[in-house]
Amino acid sequence: MRKRVIFNNKLLPYLLLTPQIAVTLIFFFWPAAQAIYYSTQLQDAFGLRTQFVWFENFEELFRDRNYLESVRVTLIFSVSVTVLSMVPALLLAVMADKQIRGATAYKTLIIWPYAVAPAVAAVLWLFIFHPSVGILGRLLLRLGVPWDYALNDGQAMLLVILAASWKQVSYNFLFFLAGLQSIPRSVIEAAAIDGATPTRRFWTIIFPLLSPTSFFLLVVNLVYAFFDTFGVIHALTRGGPGQATTTLIYRVFVDGRENNLLGPSSAQSVVLMIFVIALTMVQFRYIERRVHY
Amino acid sequence: MAERKPFPNWSAHFILVAGVAIFAFPIYMALVGSTWDASTIGRGQMPLYPGPLGIDTYLQAWFSGQGTRARGAPVQVMMFNSFVMALFITIGKIAISIISAYAVVFFSFPLRMFFFWMIFITLMLPVEVRIVPTFAVVSDLGMIDSYAGLAIPLIASATATLLFRQFFLTIPDELVEASKIDGAGPLRFFWDTVLPLSRTNIAALFVILFIYGWNQYLWPLLVTNSPGMETIVIGITKLLTAADAQADWNLIMATTVLAMLPPVAVIIFMQRWFVRGLVETEK
Numbered sequence: 001m002r003k004r005v006i007f008n009n010k011l012l013p014y015l016l017l018t019p020q021i022a023v024t025l026i027f028f029f030w031p032a033a034q035a036i037y038y039s040t041q042l043q044d045a046f047g048l049r050t051q052f053v054w055f056e057n058f059e060e061l062f063r064d065r066n067y068l069e070s071v072r073v074t075l076i077f078s079v080s081v082t083v084l085s086m087v088p089a090l091l092l093a094v095m096a097d098k099q100i101r102g103a104t105a106y107k108t109l110i111i112w113p114y115a116v117a118p119a120v121a122a123v124l125w126l127f128i129f130h131p132s133v134g135i136l137g138r139l140l141l142r143l144g145v146p147w148d149y150a151l152n153d154g155q156a157m158l159l160v161i162l163a164a165s166w167k168q169v170s171y172n173f174l175f176f177l178a179g180l181q182s183i184p185r186s187v188i189e190a191a192a193i194d195g196a197t198p199t200r201r202f203w204t205i206i207f208p209l210l211s212p213t214s215f216f217l218l219v220v221n222l223v224y225a226f227f228d229t230f231g232v233i234h235a236l237t238r239g240g241p242g243q244a245t246t247t248l249i250y251r252v253f254v255d256g257r258e259n260n261l262l263g264p265s266s267a268q269s270v271v272l273m274i275f276v277i278a279l280t281m282v283q284f285r286y287i288e289r290r291v292h293y
Numbered sequence: 294m295a296e297r298k299p300f301p302n303w304s305a306h307f308i309l310v311a312g313v314a315i316f317a318f319p320i321y322m323a324l325v326g327s328t329w330d331a332s333t334i335g336r337g338q339m340p341l342y343p344g345p346l347g348i349d350t351y352l353q354a355w356f357s358g359q360g361t362r363a364r365g366a367p368v369q370v371m372m373f374n375s376f377v378m379a380l381f382i383t384i385g386k387i388a389i390s391i392i393s394a395y396a397v398v399f400f401s402f403p404l405r406m407f408f409f410w411m412i413f414i415t416l417m418l419p420v421e422v423r424i425v426p427t428f429a430v431v432s433d434l435g436m437i438d439s440y441a442g443l444a445i446p447l448i449a450s451a452t453a454t455l456l457f458r459q460f461f462l463t464i465p466d467e468l469v470e471a472s473k474i475d476g477a478g479p480l481r482f483f484w485d486t487v488l489p490l491s492r493t494n495i496a497a498l499f500v501i502l503f504i505y506g507w508n509q510y511l512w513p514l515l516v517t518n519s520p521g522m523e524t525i526v527i528g529i530t531k532l533l534t535a536a537d538a539q540a541d542w543n544l545i546m547a548t549t550v551l552a553m554l555p556p557v558a559v560i561i562f563m564q565r566w567f568v569r570g571l572v573e574t575e576k
Contacts (some may be wrong), residue, residue: 256425
């Protein structure tokens with residue numbers, strides 16, 4: 001789409017673009033190029049000499065059992081967070097969409113956790129599930145559950161999933177609610193006149209009409225679980241116990257920052273970049289075409 | 294409609310109240326935790342109702358940040374840092390993207406689409422992905438431990454530019470023509486017409502970006518070294534490093550409550566803008 005009426009200055013548009021292009025070049029394209037460059041380099045043990053090794057870092061990466069384990073952990077984590085934050089959000093949105101008293105108040109009380117930082121959400125849930133301090137942690141122990149997230153892999157995973165999902169429900173809720181409110185009432189009423197029960201109406205009309213929203217949220221939540229949850233893991237488990245909660249983004253941080261493995265960590269960054277670009281492209285294709293009914 | 298509903302209204306209320314309660318529960322526990330002394334909490338004897346302390350713990354967190362074990366920076370310092378970083382990111386992003394969108398929409402010049410795509414592609418890559426090389430660049434530029442280093446790398450993003458572009462395309466051509474006839478140049482048109490028209494979009498973006506900036510974690514963790522530069526979200530997890538029973542839980546919880554106040558207040562008081570901003574920046 002173009003405007004018909006435009007201004008004719010020669011220099012001004014470039015001046016207006018300069019700040020954003022400068023920031024993008026320095027802090028986006030330059031680091032991205034460096035990541036690609038370093039992903040093909042091998043450093044000797046003293047960090048003195050580097051050597052061009054083609055795709056050796058990548059081959060190494062996909063042979064590394066620890067890395068493959070991180071892929072598995074990330075998949076379990078992301079799928080769980082996505083399901084756990086989308087399903088309750090849909091349920092709450094359907095309820096809040098009804099003409100009931102206090103709907104606005106409910107809405108306010110449901111959306112505010114969006115403002116809580118993932119790392120802060122982690123601290124809040126830690127205070128509840130800490131084995132010796134937390135109210136539910138102590139309850140579990142008293143009930144005979146050997147609860148210690150610092151030692152048990154599954155429990156650590158459970159806690160990071162819970163903390164990461166809790167704050168994301170409100171985001172999904174808002175989008176589902178907006179989606180529900182944009183469905184024309186006449187369609188639903190027509191089905192009601194045809195004798196469709198409310199449950200049937202939900203599954204045959206409302207749910208399919210929500211599919212663009214659901215698909216959009218699916219992608220956004222996966223990206224959230226992949227990248228924005230670093231704070232949750234760093235605050236709660238530091239990727240442990242062992243590597244039970246080391247997701248891909250946490251591994252990039254550990255390898256690049258703490259272990260100073262420039263080549264391997266750059267290779268990991270490149271893999272993640274390709275993944276995000278692919279995901280975004282899929283999303284754009286589908287949003288253009290609209291997931292349809 | 295006169296029919297039997299599978300979910301009568303009381304069950305809708307029940308589900309919503311349950312949802313609200315699950316959201317509020319951790320906050321309530323944090324408030325309670327900040328009002329008991331650390332040793333009561335450490336012994337696992339904290340009751341479910343508020344204790345006698347309260348304001349003292351908050352004063353301690355605000356002015357010193359030092360507990361019996363915790364060695365944190367004062368909350369007032371970290372809050373200030375968070376405010377500077379969040380506002381820097383918010384205002385910076387809005388400022389650079391509104392003028393670049395203006396250039397792309399209202400001018401015709403060589404390489405216009407090239408620049409647009411250059412900005413557009415940044416939409417796809419969150420800073421977390423390119424964290425290590427970006428850190429190297431910031432470190433080479435000597436921007437470690439500075440507000441500029443905290444904020445500027447996070448300013449490079451396409452969402453705001455796309456939103457403004459989308460909105461500018463809806464400004465009718467007649468408006469531009471009228472201004473031109475009145476003798477207004479591009480800068481005058483921007484200042485007198487486009488900027489006032491963009492007020493709602495700016496407000497919506499402000500809410501979203503402020504929360505985004507305030508809640509940053511990985512980037513401040515890398516870029517800040519001295520305690521005087523820490524943001525509040527980082528500060529909390531630093532207090533946790535000795536997260537055993539003897540940690541200063543009351544202090545940690547008071548700091549947590551304080552850290553949540555500004556973004557939650559922004560959402561509640563600017564709810565209309567928030568919902569608008571969220572739905573529009575993403576779609």
